[in-house]
Amino acid sequence: xxxxxxxxxxxxxxxxxxxxxxxxxxxxxxxxxxxxxxxxxxxxxxxxxxxxxxxxxxxxxxxxxxxxxxxxxxxxxxxxxxxxxxxxxxxxxxxxxxxxxxxxxxxxxxx
Amino acid sequence: xxxxxxxxxxxxxxxxxxxxxxxxxxxxxxxxxxxxxxxxxxxxxxxxxxxxxxxxxxxxxxxxxxxxxxxxxxxxxxxxxxxxxxxxxxxxxxxxxxxxxxxxxxx
Numbered sequence: 001x002x003x004x005x006x007x008x009x010x011x012x013x014x015x016x017x018x019x020x021x022x023x024x025x026x027x028x029x030x031x032x033x034x035x036x037x038x039x040x041x042x043x044x045x046x047x048x049x050x051x052x053x054x055x056x057x058x059x060x061x062x063x064x065x066x067x068x069x070x071x072x073x074x075x076x077x078x079x080x081x082x083x084x085x086x087x088x089x090x091x092x093x094x095x096x097x098x099x100x101x102x103x104x105x106x107x108x109x110x111x
Numbered sequence: 112x113x114x115x116x117x118x119x120x121x122x123x124x125x126x127x128x129x130x131x132x133x134x135x136x137x138x139x140x141x142x143x144x145x146x147x148x149x150x151x152x153x154x155x156x157x158x159x160x161x162x163x164x165x166x167x168x169x170x171x172x173x174x175x176x177x178x179x180x181x182x183x184x185x186x187x188x189x190x191x192x193x194x195x196x197x198x199x200x201x202x203x204x205x206x207x208x209x210x211x212x213x214x215x216x217x218x
Contacts, residue, residue, distance in 0.1 A: 031204060042115070042197055042208025050204065058205065059112070088152065097204030099144065102154040 001026050004103035006091050012109045013081045021076040021106050023091030029101075031094045032074035033058075034066060036087040037105075043090060049074055050097070081110045113138045113202050117209035124188045124216045132183040132212045134198030142201035143174050145183050148211070149194045157183070157196075188216045 007022045023032065030051050035043035035058075045058030049068040063085060065077045074093075078085060086109050092100040114137040124130055134143070145157040158165050158172040160181065165172050169188075174181040185192055193216045199206040 033205070035206075040210070042199070042210050043206070044208070045205055048205060090154065092206075094204075097201075098142065099156065099159040100199075100206055101156060102146075105152050105154075107152075 003027065004091055004093055004101055006089075006103040006106050008106060009104070010107045012111065013078075014111055015082060017081050018077070018079050019081065019108075020078075021089055021091075021108075023074045023076070023093075023103060024072055025074075025091075025093040025101075026072065027093060027095070027101070028071070029093035029095050030071070031097050031100075032068065033092040033094075033100065034064070034074065034076045035090045035092065036060065037090060038087050046076065046089075083110045086110045113140065113200055113207045115198060115200055115207050115209035117196075117198055117212050119212060120210070122212055122214045124185075124192075124214065126188060126190060126216055126218050128188050128216075129184070129186045130188065130214070132185070132196055132198075132214075134181045134183070134209055136179050136181075136198075136200045138179070138202070140176070140179075140200040140202055143181050144199045144201070144206065145172055145181070146197045146199065147192075147194050148197060154197075185214070188214075190216045190218050192216050 033048040047066040052071040195211040
């Protein structure tokens, strides 16, 4: 099993550009999550999903949208990137809201 | 939301030393996880521990849910133990993270 994978690993955007981050899991987990990590801080929850076709807001949802069209994939979109969205983005999944497993992260820089 | 506080913020160890990291949380939680973030940024699951004590090699963890704290013990530390250790508490299927303890193990 590959576990949780994220695409891309690195990305540089200009202010105002858009992009989509892809998270995929092969563990048949119901729940998926997107977090961001800023320097010197723990992770903060952006959005999450408790099953295919569902999404919900987390702690810091502004400026992001998500979709869960397939159980194994969870997409995070930035419609108009801002420098404040420079961060490392982590995706995670869990079977039924229990132990969470994390992907390797995506380092995003917005100039 | 739930507040999660970790101490100490930084820890420098000589190889072979033992240490204890602490995690306090402000409210009742469903569960708790400890992670190690290695120098390459990868988050590694260490323990999933709602209460009691678990051991995995040189690492062990104890959670006392009624008193709202958890401890992570590192024994006979090695340079590969360096990195940031995060405590995260489960509430309504979501995780709330502490700010982490940065551990540096010197050879």
